[in-house]
Amino acid sequence: MQTFIEKIYSIASMIPKGKVSTYKQLAQLAGNPRAYRAVGSAMRKNPDTTIVPCHRVVGSDGKMHGYSGGEGIETKIIKLRNEGVKVVNGKVNLDTFLWNKAPEKSL
């Protein structure tokens, strides 16, 4: 059993390209929907952005709160756009880019 944070890394690392997830979402998948605060701490201390695409993690409103890499938010937005995610007004349309942990086969 690793720390809660390590679990977060594992989940965050499996977020598909062109999709984003929220801190609360990760907390839920980790098993602690109330630990979204710890999720943010994990991202902040993230050991490697290459294995932990924290730039694909945004807030509940699709808004980004911070980023430890590059220029910070700026870099985060650029990375998302490079992944195909449209960032408008510094926010992401969760209705379109929110990562569904269970991609339904039909809709």
Place this chain on the structure above:
DNA sequence: CGTATGACTAGCT
């Protein structure tokens, strides 16, 4: 073990 911090979220003004 207790205190302090943080990339959060929801509610109120």
Place this chain on the structure above:
DNA sequence: CAGCTAGCCATAC
């Protein structure tokens, strides 16, 4: 809509 407060959890010191 924007700004602030309170509640919340895990980690670091």
